[in-house]
Ligand code: NAD
């Protein structure tokens with residue numbers, strides 16, 4: 001896990017991490033526990049299909065760590081946790097996060113992403129008011145670059161002032177939650193900060209997303225479904241770099257501000273899939289189909305598929321001193337290794353429910 005430069009005057013925190021059993025959330029929980037061992041860390045996670053307690057099981061023996069299974073929409077639970085644990089910081093990751101699922105069923109996205117975020121904001125506001133509006137409280141709202149919509153090939157990358165144009169039910173629900181977080185600062189002065197990040201990749205990434213799906217399908221000898229013409233572009237960031245960025249934002253970010261976070265790694269989907277194939281061919285002995293590029297299959301496009309995302313991360317670099325450290329080549333190699341060495345992690349996730357979902361999207 002990445003470490004951060006220790007700041008001697010750093011405030012110790014009692015932090016609630018929502019969605020801490022998911023992909024980025026669990027990486028962030030490990031990051032925080034490794035770097036700040038005397039902080040109190042409370043994870044609140046509903047353990048939906050995307051949540052996996054095993055991701056953070058090694059931390060459960062720590063006296064400073066508490067896992068609570070529960071829903072961020074449950075106001076009385078959230079009130080109780082904030083009061084009992086004397087929470088001064090929320091890092092809010094919990095969300096429905098997969099675009100294809102939002103197309104199949106948008107209701108859960110509105111419920112968790114909008115109503116859930118509203119519930120957390122209200123509960124935190126009450127606590128912050130009761131404690132006399134401390135200046136060092138923080139509500140970090142973790143969001144996505146998808147709220148900015150889709151870029152044409154020659155458009156400049158998204159900045160913090162790019163107008164919101166969400167195109168999927170997922171990104172629309174995240175946009176709604178961003179507006180609420182922003183309004184709580186503007187109206188009440190509550191110290192919220194929003195981050196909008198590009199595509200993450202790395203360990204603990206649920207199999208439905210592009211990179212793990214391709215790794216797993218290669219290992220199983222299954223077709224590699226590339227949507228449309230494969231020319232869509234995403235800006236990839238290794239998850240540890242994202243965790244370091246969020247840490248810096250909590251420590252030094254200015255309340256009321258938004259920070260864009262990106263990897264400066266724009267790659268076409270088809271090129272990314274080919275890179276994964278090359279890495280798997282090199283690293284995995286006895287693949288069922290070799291070379292694995294033979295498995296690439298172009299399939300029906302995702303409805304409303306955004307063409308290109310790209311993040312301009314100048315603000316967080318110049319104001320807070322963060323920049324990504326991992327290259328796409330190094331990060332992909334580490335990720336391919338991780339999926340090769342952690343079959344026990346991903347095999348149980350290919351459950352009958354997952355197969356039903358898979359059929360719905362890919363049949
Ligand atoms: P994920 O789907 O892997 O994990 C989401 C977690 O939230 C799961 O553990 C799930 O159990 C939990 N959860 C869902 N609904 C809940 C509820 N009602 N109450 C409590 N817990 C609930 O998601 P991720 O990819 O780790 O994304 C985390 C956050 O980062 C999301 O807010 C997402 O919008 C944002 N984000 C993700 C990416 C990315 O590339 N994955 C990029 C930018 C921003």
Ligand code: DAU
Pocket residue numbers: 097098099100143144145146197198199200208209210211213225226227228232233234269302309
């Ligand atoms: O940009 C940040 C966003 O990145 C996050 O907010 C989302 O939570 C996260 O899921 C991710 O969204 P994407 O839709 O970009 O990620 P996904 O891995 O689903 O797809 C990446 C690209 O690959 C996208 O252009 C669609 C394409 N794709 C995806 C799958 C699953 C395929 O071609 N085939 C596939 O089977």
